Amino acid sequence: xxxxxxxxxxxxxxxxxxxxxxxxxxxxxxxxxxxxxxxxxxxxxxxxxxxxxxxxxxxxxxxxxxxxxxxxxxxxxxxxxxxxxxxxxxxxxxxxxxxxxxxxxxxxxxxxxxxxxxxxxxxxxxxxxxxxxxxxxxxxxxxxxxxxxxxxxxxxxxxxxxxxxxxxxxxxxxxxxxxxxxxxxxxxxxxxxxxxxxxxxxxxxxxxxxxxxxxxxxxxxxxxxxxxxxxxxxxxxxxxxxxxxxxxxxxxxxxxxxxxxxxxxxxxxxxxxxxxxxxxxxxxxxxxxxxxxxxxxxxxxxxxxxxxxxxxxxxxxxxxxxxxxxxxxxxxxxxxxxxxxxxxxxxxxxxxxxxxxxxxxxxxxxxxxxxxxxxxxxxxxxx
Amino acid sequence: xxxxxxxxxxxxxxxxxxxxxxxxxxxxxxxxxxxxxxxxxxxxxxxxxxxxxxxxxxxxxxxxxxxxxxxxxxxxxxxxxxxxxxxxxxxxxxxxxxxxxxxxxxxxxxxxxxxxxxxxxxxxxxxxxxxxxxxxxxxxxxxxxxxxxxxxxxxxxxxxxxxxxxxxxxxxxxxxxxxxxxxxxxxxxxxxxxxxxxxxxxxxxxxxxxxxxxxxxxxxxxxxxxxxxxxxxxxxxxxxxxxxxxxxxxxxxxxxxxxxxxxxxxxxxxxxxxxxxxxxxxxxxxxxxxxxxxxxxxxxxxxxxxxxxxxxxxxxxxxxxxxxxxxxxxxxxxxxxxxxxxxxxxxxxxxxxxxxxxxxxxxxxxxxxxxxxxxxxxxxxxxxxxxxxxxxxxxxxxxxxxxxxxxxxxxxxxxxxxxxxxxxxxxxxxxxxxxxxxxxxxxxxxxxxxxxxxxxxxxxxxxxxxxxxxxxxxxxxxxxxxxxxxxxxxxxxxxxxxxxxxxxxxxxxxxxxxxxxxxxxxxxxxxxxxxxxxxxxxxxxxxxxxxxxxxxxxxxxxxxxxxxxxxxxxxxxxxxxxxxxxxxxxxxxxxxxxxxxxxxx
Numbered sequence: 001x002x003x004x005x006x007x008x009x010x011x012x013x014x015x016x017x018x019x020x021x022x023x024x025x026x027x028x029x030x031x032x033x034x035x036x037x038x039x040x041x042x043x044x045x046x047x048x049x050x051x052x053x054x055x056x057x058x059x060x061x062x063x064x065x066x067x068x069x070x071x072x073x074x075x076x077x078x079x080x081x082x083x084x085x086x087x088x089x090x091x092x093x094x095x096x097x098x099x100x101x102x103x104x105x106x107x108x109x110x111x112x113x114x115x116x117x118x119x120x121x122x123x124x125x126x127x128x129x130x131x132x133x134x135x136x137x138x139x140x141x142x143x144x145x146x147x148x149x150x151x152x153x154x155x156x157x158x159x160x161x162x163x164x165x166x167x168x169x170x171x172x173x174x175x176x177x178x179x180x181x182x183x184x185x186x187x188x189x190x191x192x193x194x195x196x197x198x199x200x201x202x203x204x205x206x207x208x209x210x211x212x213x214x215x216x217x218x219x220x221x222x223x224x225x226x227x228x229x230x231x232x233x234x235x236x237x238x239x240x241x242x243x244x245x246x247x248x249x250x251x252x253x254x255x256x257x258x259x260x261x262x263x264x265x266x267x268x269x270x271x272x273x274x275x276x277x278x279x280x281x282x283x284x285x286x287x288x289x290x291x292x293x294x295x296x297x298x299x300x301x302x303x304x305x306x307x308x309x310x311x312x313x314x315x316x317x318x319x320x321x322x323x324x325x326x327x328x329x330x331x332x333x334x335x336x337x338x339x340x341x342x343x344x345x346x347x348x349x350x351x352x353x354x355x356x357x358x359x360x361x362x363x364x365x366x367x368x369x370x371x372x373x374x375x376x377x378x379x380x381x382x383x
Numbered sequence: 384x385x386x387x388x389x390x391x392x393x394x395x396x397x398x399x400x401x402x403x404x405x406x407x408x409x410x411x412x413x414x415x416x417x418x419x420x421x422x423x424x425x426x427x428x429x430x431x432x433x434x435x436x437x438x439x440x441x442x443x444x445x446x447x448x449x450x451x452x453x454x455x456x457x458x459x460x461x462x463x464x465x466x467x468x469x470x471x472x473x474x475x476x477x478x479x480x481x482x483x484x485x486x487x488x489x490x491x492x493x494x495x496x497x498x499x500x501x502x503x504x505x506x507x508x509x510x511x512x513x514x515x516x517x518x519x520x521x522x523x524x525x526x527x528x529x530x531x532x533x534x535x536x537x538x539x540x541x542x543x544x545x546x547x548x549x550x551x552x553x554x555x556x557x558x559x560x561x562x563x564x565x566x567x568x569x570x571x572x573x574x575x576x577x578x579x580x581x582x583x584x585x586x587x588x589x590x591x592x593x594x595x596x597x598x599x600x601x602x603x604x605x606x607x608x609x610x611x612x613x614x615x616x617x618x619x620x621x622x623x624x625x626x627x628x629x630x631x632x633x634x635x636x637x638x639x640x641x642x643x644x645x646x647x648x649x650x651x652x653x654x655x656x657x658x659x660x661x662x663x664x665x666x667x668x669x670x671x672x673x674x675x676x677x678x679x680x681x682x683x684x685x686x687x688x689x690x691x692x693x694x695x696x697x698x699x700x701x702x703x704x705x706x707x708x709x710x711x712x713x714x715x716x717x718x719x720x721x722x723x724x725x726x727x728x729x730x731x732x733x734x735x736x737x738x739x740x741x742x743x744x745x746x747x748x749x750x751x752x753x754x755x756x757x758x759x760x761x762x763x764x765x766x767x768x769x770x771x772x773x774x775x776x777x778x779x780x781x782x783x784x785x786x787x788x789x790x791x792x793x794x795x796x797x798x799x800x801x802x803x804x805x806x807x808x809x810x811x812x813x814x815x816x817x818x819x820x821x822x823x824x825x826x827x828x829x830x831x832x833x834x835x836x837x838x839x840x841x842x843x844x845x846x847x848x849x850x851x852x853x854x855x856x857x858x859x860x861x862x863x864x865x866x867x868x869x870x871x872x873x874x875x876x877x878x879x880x881x882x883x884x885x886x887x888x889x890x891x892x893x894x895x896x897x898x899x900x901x902x903x904x905x906x907x908x909x910x911x912x913x914x915x916x917x918x919x920x921x922x923x924x925x926x927x928x929x930x931x932x933x934x935x936x937x938x939x940x941x942x943x944x945x946x947x948x949x950x951x952x953x954x955x956x957x958x959x960x961x962x963x964x965x966x967x968x969x970x971x972x973x974x975x976x977x978x979x980x981x982x983x984x
Contacts, residue, residue: 194939221935242939257946271945282947317946320953349968353912374937376911379956 005261006060008253009050009084011043012267013069014289017101020137021206022164024198026269026287027067036076039289042296043266044083046285049301050264051087053274057262059088061095061253064118070100074112081117095158095252097122102148102161103140110155121152122191122251123161128181132167146185153187160189160251165223167195168212172222176230183234188249192227193242194220224372241324241371258325260318268292268302273317279308311339320378328356328365346380387460390570392641394599396464396479398507399489400497400855404519407551408489408560409447409465413630415557416449416461446584446597446643448627453565461564462643464584466503476503478659480510481673482584482599482643485568487560488541492518492548493525496534496823498795498855504539515563516546522553530824538823571601573640579603579662580669583613584643586656588707592624594650598643598662602669605638605646605662614672615660620648654710681713681729682790682860683736683839684773686754686882687743688725690973694749695724701747702726705739712739717774721882721964721976722752727774729759733839752973754882755980756839761788761863775886778870781921787886788863790835793818795828796846798854803827805849813837814888833858834866836886871896871925874917875903878967883979892918896926899979906975909933914969 015034016027062084064077081096097120098113100106110121125145127133133141140148145161152159163182165175182190197207197214206212215223231237236244240258243251256263265272269287273280285302286292292302309317315338322329335341347364350356355370355377370377399405449461466479480486486507490500507514516535518528532543547563549556580602589595598605605611605625612619626634627644638644650656661672689698702714713729730736736756743749760772763785772778772787794815798806800822810817810831819830833842838858846854871892873883887895896918903916911933918926938949963970 192939196938196940217934224935224937224939241937271947273946284945284947313950316953317950320949321946350911355911372935372937373911373933375952375956376933376936379953379960380911382953383957383960 005259006252006256007054007057007088007261008061008063008256008263009047009059009088010063010065010253010263010265010267010270010272011069011080012265012270013039013064013066013072014268014292015071016066016068017071018137018139021202022136022195022198024201025067028289034071036073038293039267040076040079042293042302043080045296046266046301047080047083047087047264049303050266050272050274053276054088054262054264057088059084059090059094060261061256062097063253064096064098066099068101068106069098070106070109070113074109074116077113077118078116085117095120097251097253099124100148100152101140102145104144104147107144107148107151110151114155119156120158120160121156122189123148123152123159125149125161125182126164127167128178136164136167149185158189158249159187160191161186162191162193164193164195165227166215166220168214170215170223172219172226175223176226179227179230180234183230183236186234186236189243189245189251190231190236191243192231194223221372228368228371237326238371239326241374255325258321260314260321276308279310280314282307282309311337314338316382319382323366323374323378323381326359326365328359328363331362331364342381350377350380387639387642389573389575389639389641391457392460392462392570393485393564393568394462394464394483394571394641394643395485395487395564395568396466396483396507396512397487397489398466398500398503400491400494400499400503403489403491403494403497403500404551405489406465408487408517408519408549408557409463411551411554411557412449412461412463412561413447415554415561416451445630446628447630448643449629451561451565454562455565459565460642461561464643476506477510478582478584480507480512481659482582483510483512484571485513485515485564487517487564488514488535488539489517489519490531490535492521492528492531493523495527495531495826496538496797498797498857501538501795502857502859504541513568514541515560515567516541516543517560518546518548519551521548522550522555534824538828571641573600574602575604575640577602578667578669579605579609579611579664580671580673581605581638581662582673583656583658583660583662585658586650586653588653592647594647594653594656596646596648596650596656596662598638598646600638600640600642600644601673602640603664604640605644606636610665611648611662612665612668613657613660613662614668615657615675616655618655619665620650622646622648624648653707681711681731681759682835683730683732683756683758684727685730685736685756686717686719686722686725686727686774687714687740688719688722688752688754690750690752692723697747698726698743698749698751701743701749702728704747705742709739711735719754719776719882721880721966721971722754725752729773733843752977753980755885757886758790758835758839760868760886762786763788772886775870775884776881778886781869786865787868789866789868791861791864792833792835792838792858793861794831794833794838794856794858796831796854796856797823797826797828798850800825800827802850802854803829806846806854809842809845809849813842814891832861834864834888835860837888837891869920872919873899873903874915874919875907875966875971876914876969877917878969880966880971882976889920892920893925900926900928902979903975904928904930906978907969907971910969912968 014026014028016029019029096118098118100121100123102123102125126136126138128142130141197204231244236246238244239250262274263272268289270285272283283303284305286295286304295302315334318334318337355367356364357367359365366374366377397405445465447463451459451461453459464479464483466476488504490496518531520526528548532546535541535543547556547559582599584597584599586594586596607622607625609622610619624647626632659675663669689695706712711731714726717727718724740753744751757775762770762772765783765785796806813833814837815831815833817831821828846856867889868886869889869892871885871887872879900916900918907930913932914930916928917924963972
């Protein structure tokens with residue numbers, strides 16, 4: 001089976017109303033109104049720049065992430081989507097996702113986003129428990145989340161929401177109840193992330209001070225097992241390590257990352273992967289929003305890193321992203337990129353231990369048994 | 384310059400327990416007789432190697448010629464032979480003592496007699512030395528000179544009533560020491576007209592001069608340009624330089640009977656000189672050579688491996704350099720599945736091992752792993768042949784072995800009374816036989832016969848911790864005794880790990896095996912599968928632990944398009960794997976080996 005991983009565009013809106021204590025994404029809080037028009041024109045210029053680097057691509061998906069893109073006015077979103085449509089041809093039913101916070105203010109803008117061209121939203125719900133939401137530093141409550149999900153589902157054909165689990169003090173039983181309730185609200189897609197302590201976040205300081213009791217290895221595994229069981233029973237098995245969907249409802253944009261497709265990353269701190277004559281390029285842009293905008297205004301782009309990846313870097317990325325998917329990777333494609341063969345003895349050992357399998361001729365994937373130890377499996381294959 | 388008159392020569396050494404002030408006293412003697420200017424006087428002049436200074440021990444024999452105008456109006460030549468104080472270097476001690484007629488016995492006036500004091504004073508008595516007791520640190524408030532004098536009389540049997548009381552630190556009593564050397568130690572004997580008879584005391588390699596030989600003349604004279612023969616090696620040389628240490632190397636014309644000095648004679652390697660050999664005139668040889676010494680035999684062996692395999696050649700070169708100066712250290716190449724290429728090395732004892740390892744690491748900037756030290760076993764095979772076993776990995780099939788003999792030691796331990804119970808238990812646990820137990824003042828003196836292989840395995844560390852550092856310990860190797868010794872193998876995931884196999888007494892195998900398995904269970908990281916760890920004798924498993932399979936290792940967090948960050952984590956994992964040693968399917972971190980080999984039981 002040969003894959004066509006496709007081409008997509010990611011746009012980063014770098015502002016949030018408040019910074020969540022666990023988050024290490026490139027997000028910034030501004031106490032004056034953000035000059036959206038200035039950023040919209042900077043986005044348009046950078047889209048132009050990447051358009052020139054990617055002739056003959058057709059856009060399969062657009063993802064507006066952040067930050068909190070649902071803080072943008074619908075006009076701003078419309079101008080970004082128009083700029084993209086002017087630059088590249090679009091696939092007939094291209095997926096256009098916008099990340100949104102489930103607050104009432106933002107839900108009020110959903111109709112406007114739909115009019116601008118958005119056809120899918122992904123809501124950062126994180127939890128349905130008011131106490132937990134407070135601890136996670138979220139600005140919404142459970143009732144608002146339920147309402148936002150309802151509005152999203154009635155406004156868009158496609159929607160998804162995120163939850164964070166493996167939180168301090170969470171037991172497998174508590175999580176089973178919370179997840180079961182969530183699944184009863186879920187439409188076609190659900191992202192379930194484990195809380196991880198990231199460098200430089202307030203959570204790390206708390207953790208280092210011994211004030212956050214994270215689940216131990218056995219509890220984390222039990223939480224994981226509960227997640228898989230509960231979702232599978234509800235007809236939403238994992239198609240990726242932390243993403244669940246009804247068959248056919250997978251996020252096309254995220255599949256593009258996991259299948260090592262190409263994407264142009266627009267906006268501050270955005271990453272791109274583009275295949276060029278001399279190999280696969282990894283770009284990234286200036287992180288600080290206003291500095292990024294100034295760079296774009298001066299030179300047409302905010303790129304601060306442009307490296308050409310060597311074959312092993314490219315194949316490592318294919319391996320570590322591809323094995324997150326239940327469909328796994330195409331061995332021939334891997335070996336063509338890497339220029340070396342995966343060690344058959346290692347594959348055999350991992351197969352014997354039930355950690356990987358062959359879902360289709362010429363492919364390997366990590367099994368349900370293997371997913372909870374995926375990082376070790378990948379390291380084993382890549383070393 | 385002619386040879387010094389024999390009655391005006393005194394050759395002496397200083398025997399003491401470590402830290403009782405031997406080197407400080409030597410420095411004072413040099414200072415007071417004007418051997419060095421104030422500026423040249425650095426602390427502990429005699430210990431020239433850094434490690435010697437740091438540890439307060441002397442490895443190579445050294446000598447200083449002091450010129451002392453005595454109260455009787457005559458000028459005396461005093462040759463101080465500095466000897467190593469540690470049991471590992473008993474052999475060096477004996478040859479230095481053979482070059483002297485007397486010794487200063489230095490005892491710390493607050494600490495009293497220690498195990499090493501005893502061992503060293505017995506060596507001096509064996510060499511027929513006249514002995515002058517010296518009580519040092521007399522200025523300390525804790526000093527108890529009367530009690531320590533009693534101890535010396537009681538334990539050693541020496542008359543201590545005339546003991547010289549000093550403080551080497553402040554300089555108090557040093558002139559009395561010099562007077563005592565002249566009045567109480569005998570001059571050497573010797574016939575200046577007889578054929579040359581000189582003792583080769585020691586030799587070392589000097590980057591500028593080549594091999595320097597330290598000699599003591601017994602009969603006849605030694606001059607520059609003289610052709611000499613080494614009786615043991617039967618090699619002849621022309622003496623091209625001759626002199627004495629003042630302590631600077633100072634050329635002289637001639638050395639006569641009783642004198643101590645050095646020669647150089649275009650000798651290429653230290654290995655060409657045999658310590659204890661007799662040097663005589665080529666044309667007019669002595670008919671009565673000195674008895675000679677038997678060469679030092681390594682008694683403790685271990686493997687030394689570079690942490691980074693790329694340093695193997697550097698390690699080989701460094702060992703060659705060290706061996707230039709230390710013929711008692713031996714090495715041969717060894718390869719281990721666990722540790723790669725390295726060397727099996729032989730040492731005079733554990734301290735010697737530590738010193739060599741430290742010098743390799745410090746002076747040659749190498750990062751080393753040392754395997755568990757083992758002793759030399761003598762094996763008689765069923766077919767009657769004999770094997771010396773230096774490495775447990777080379778142990779022949781048990782079915783072909785008639786008998787295994789292991790070296791035993793006689794250990795003397797002095798300990799404050801309150802730790803006696805713990806010390807006795809330690810000795811019993813290590814298969815010891817008690818020979819004697821009595822009291823030296825307030826302290827217990829325990830004499831035990833112990834198998835050396837129980838001592839090389841962290842005995843000294845345990846003794847120190849049991850006695851909070853107060854017990855002192857010394858030993859002599861006595862004999863070889865047959866023992867029920869077995870080879871214990873450690874299997875990780877059913878594969879034997881050669882670097883961890885050891886010879887142990889059958890009665891000790893189970894506890895050692897269990898301790899090793901438990902330790903490895905802590906040290907080896909979880910894998911994707913479960914890993915049995917076993918200790919086995921022959922095919923029989925005597926201890927077992929299991930490392931469970933990894934339960935969770937996945938980053939289930941939200942990743943946008945920042946794949947680089949994830950790839951960098953993978954690179955880190957790959958880098959980590961490179962530092963692992965592969966055993967079948969199991970990866971064992973280098974640190975786990977080092978920690979397992981350092982295991983305490």
